[in-house]
Amino acid sequence: MNDRVRLQVVVEAPRHAGLSDTLEYQHPAILPAGTLVRVPLGRREVAGLVWRATSDGTRPTTALRPIAQVLDGLPPMGQAWMALAEFAAGYYQRSLGELALNVLPPEMRRVNGSQLAQRLLRARRASGAQAEPAPAPALPTLTPEQAAAVDAIEASAAVARAAPLLLHGVTGSGKTEVYLRAAERALARGRQVLLLVPEINLTPQLLARVLQRFPARRVVAMHSALTPAQRLRTWLLAHVGDADIVLGTRLAVFVSLPRLGLVVVDEEHDASYKQQEGARYSARDLAVYRAHLERVPVVLGSATPSLETWQHAGSGRYRRLPMAQRIAGATLPRVRVFDMGTLPRAGGQVPPALAPPVLQALRQRLERHEQSLVFLNRRGYAPVLHCLDCGWKSECPHCSAWRVFHKLDRTLRCHHCGASERVPRACPACGNLDIQPIGRGTERLAEQLAQELPGARIARLDADSVRGKGALEVALGAMHAGDVDILVGTQMVTKGHDFRRVTLVAAVNPDSALFSSDFRAGERQFAQLMQAAGRAGRDAGQAADSEMWVQTWHPRHALFAALRAHDYAAYAEQLLAERRAAGLPPFAHLALLRAEARDAAVAQSFLRAAAEVAAAMPEGADVMVYPPVPPAVPRVANIERMQMLIESAARARLQRFLSAWLPQLHVQRSAFKGLARWAIDVDPLGI
Numbered sequence: 098m099n100d101r102v103r104l105q106v107v108v109e110a111p112r113h114a115g116l117s118d119t120l121e122y123q124h125p126a127i128l129p130a131g132t133l134v135r136v137p138l139g140r141r142e143v144a145g146l147v148w149r150a151t152s153d154g155t156r157p158t159t160a161l162r163p164i165a166q167v168l169d170g171l172p173p174m175g176q177a178w179m180a181l182a183e184f185a186a187g188y189y190q191r192s193l194g195e196l197a198l199n200v201l202p203p204e205m206r207r208v209n210g211s212q213l214a215q216r217l218l219r220a221r222r223a224s225g226a227q228a229e230p231a232p233a234p235a236l237p238t239l240t241p242e243q244a245a246a247v248d249a250i251e252a253s254a255a256v257a258r259a260a261p262l263l264l265h266g267v268t269g270s271g272k273t274e275v276y277l278r279a280a281e282r283a284l285a286r287g288r289q290v291l292l293l294v295p296e297i298n299l300t301p302q303l304l305a306r307v308l309q310r311f312p313a314r315r316v317v318a319m320h321s322a323l324t325p326a327q328r329l330r331t332w333l334l335a336h337v338g339d340a341d342i343v344l345g346t347r348l349a350v351f352v353s354l355p356r357l358g359l360v361v362v363d364e365e366h367d368a369s370y371k372q373q374e375g376a377r378y379s380a381r382d383l384a385v386y387r388a389h390l391e392r393v394p395v396v397l398g399s400a401t402p403s404l405e406t407w408q409h410a411g412s413g414r415y416r417r418l419p420m421a422q423r424i425a426g427a428t429l430p431r432v433r434v435f436d437m438g439t440l441p442r443a444g445g446q447v448p449p450a451l452a453p454p455v456l457q458a459l460r461q462r463l464e465r466h467e468q469s470l471v472f473l474n475r476r477g478y479a480p481v482l483h484c485l486d487c488g489w490k491s492e493c494p495h496c497s498a499w500r501v502f503h504k505l506d507r508t509l510r511c512h513h514c515g516a517s518e519r520v521p522r523a524c525p526a527c528g529n530l531d532i533q534p535i536g537r538g539t540e541r542l543a544e545q546l547a548q549e550l551p552g553a554r555i556a557r558l559d560a561d562s563v564r565g566k567g568a569l570e571v572a573l574g575a576m577h578a579g580d581v582d583i584l585v586g587t588q589m590v591t592k593g594h595d596f597r598r599v600t601l602v603a604a605v606n607p608d609s610a611l612f613s614s615d616f617r618a619g620e621r622q623f624a625q626l627m628q629a630a631g632r633a634g635r636d637a638g639q640a641a642d643s644e645m646w647v648q649t650w651h652p653r654h655a656l657f658a659a660l661r662a663h664d665y666a667a668y669a670e671q672l673l674a675e676r677r678a679a680g681l682p683p684f685a686h687l688a689l690l691r692a693e694a695r696d697a698a699v700a701q702s703f704l705r706a707a708a709e710v711a712a713a714m715p716e717g718a719d720v721m722v723y724p725p726v727p728p729a730v731p732r733v734a735n736i737e738r739m740q741m742l743i744e745s746a747a748r749a750r751l752q753r754f755l756s757a758w759l760p761q762l763h764v765q766r767s768a769f770k771g772l773a774r775w776a777i778d779v780d781p782l783g784i
């Protein structure tokens with residue numbers, strides 16, 4: 098007889114550590130699956146999760162090490178959560194322990210049982226609902242489209258296997274109100290709500306609206322800017338069921354929610370839902386899977402859905418809930434495309450930042466005391482500095498990229514490796530004093546606008562301008578308060594803001610994406626411009642006069658015709674047709690094998706060897722392995738990068754191939770001494 102129990106525990110260990118997915122330990126009694134424990138591993142003690150228990154008495158447990166500590170102050174992780182972790186680990190090709198423990202708050206992996214119990218107690222005490230619940234806010238009357246969407250979401254909550262819902266609402270159609278109403282219904286049923294957003298900091302407005310709408314509920318925000326203690330606190334409140342609404346970025350897709358009743362993914366097309374290191378998961382895709390597991394409705398909201406989602410909506414796998422009208426009869430801005438080729442070019446002079454009619458439109462807004470946004474997706478003063486005498490350019494010594502000239506802090510900064518140095522006063526190569534900026538970023542554009550429009554209150558919004566703590570809130574606050582006339586910025590200005598007084602948006606240089614080697618560049622560009630347009634004329638009183646100006650050298654590109662007509666569907670269908678013809682996602686499934694080494698030849702030979710392994714495998718017949726190529730910026734911080742694309746017509750076949758292939762690559766890796774890293778990216782976003 099053997100009265101001790103064998104437990105299968107997952108610990109945080111990457112797949113190549115040579116450990117199997119679960120390790121066995123012994124314990125005097127059965128512990129439920131999902132229990133958090135601490136176990137010895139080598140000479141360390143690490144956090145673990147009980148995955149399974151067997152009381153199989155026929156095999157002796159004496160050789161097994163005992164569980165060191167059971168964190169029994171916490172309820173175990175739920176079954177659905179474990180199924181999600183197992184799916185994500187398998188799909189994104191990580192070890193179960195690495196994935197499952199990595200998506201827990203880091204603090205949780207460090208504290209012991211009594212510390213955790215204390216933290217939980219403190220969190221619960223501190224988080225009582227707001228002491229004096231504010232009066233319930235007056236609710237706006239839903240538009241017929243909003244009401245239909247809310248009803249459809251509610252109806253799907255009653256169906257066991259309802260299709261995911263695509264809330265396809267034009268900018269300013271009131272999608273947030275739909276989320277809030279659907280959340281209200283889920284809360285009334287006693288359930289928790291998971292509301293995913295691309296970046297919380299960028300849209301503090303949304304958090305404020307949720308807090309205001311549900312004064313008597315516990316709302317927690319979960320994102321990477323929280324301190325470790327805050328992150329643990331919010332996680333614990335969600336896990337024990339105290340938090341009613343979790344508003345979070347991609348990492349929140351894994352938060353434990355015992356009463357989950359609704360999942361919302363706002364701006365589902367946003368690239369920040371894809372994790373770019375470690376387990377490179379798509380939080381949007383996992384949200385859909387999680388809702389399916391837990392049989393709760395999932396709403397993907399966007400004015401410009403990803404083509405993957407659009408395709409699902411077209412094929413009937415997802416259900417589309419359209420909202421084609423802006424709130425209160427506001428119209429979408431008139432889009433005007435300016436052909437840069439028509440500007441007179443006096444003797445090789447560079448064209449001005451803004452074409453005359455665009456400047457004129459800005460002046461008009463100033464006179465009318467309306468606000469404008471000027472969108473240029475390049476930060477800094479100028480992307481390159483060069484010497485007119487010897488041709489020197491501000492190349493980064495560590496990367497295959499230029500260092501960007503930042504005039505305000507007088508630095509040359511590499512946006513890839515972060516290397517920064519003071520701007521040289523003379524050419525470092527020849528000593529010439531006349532070194533000049535080439536091209537233009539947001540800093541220079543703001544400077545030029547200030548010269549052209551004296552008296553205008555001009556502000557800048559980009560990653561540099563909001564670096565300081567609280568700077569972003571201040572900048573957005575000034576804009577909302579009307580203290581800014583013209584806001585110049587990168588794609589940050591195009592994200593979901595509800596600026597009420599903007600009647601003009603100008604996109605200054607949107608052309609680079611038209612000829613990018615990344616097959617998703619066109620989709621991204623179109624979405625970005627439609628979202629930019631969506632910031633103008635959101636107030637019905639001013640909408641009729643609102644405009645968007647686009648300056649381009651390629652005015653006849655189909656993208657601009659669709660933009661003018663605000664016709665997302667037309668351009669999406671065209672792009673889908675191109676993808677179908679080229680055999681690209683969503684009509685094919687991709688994985689990208691990346692390799693990094695100081696010597697590009699090492700990275701390349703690793704990938705070549707991996708391709709040979711693939712060719713020798715029976716599963717290799719199901720996939721197409723392309724030759725290794727360098728990415729757009731091959732060298733970063735003195736590391737050379739290479740990548741190799743794997744494509745399959747069927748997702749399941751790609752998955753089967755990867756599961757068989759990767760273990761062999763872990764073995765093969767040791768033969769490549771100079772290899773720094775390698776990684777697989779399933780459903781990669783940037784190619």
Ligand code: ADP
Nearest residue numbers: 237238239240268269270271272273274424595
């Ligand atoms: P979207 O996310 O679709 O761009 P928002 O949710 O930001 O749009 O809504 C745009 C504006 O309309 C917000 O200021 C919001 O408060 C307001 N709004 C939403 N629904 C209604 C409604 N039914 N009646 C009046 N105003 C509304």
Ligand code: ZN
Nearest residue numbers: 484487524527
């Ligand atoms: Zn020089």
Ligand code: ZN
Nearest residue numbers: 493496511514
């Ligand atoms: Zn660099």
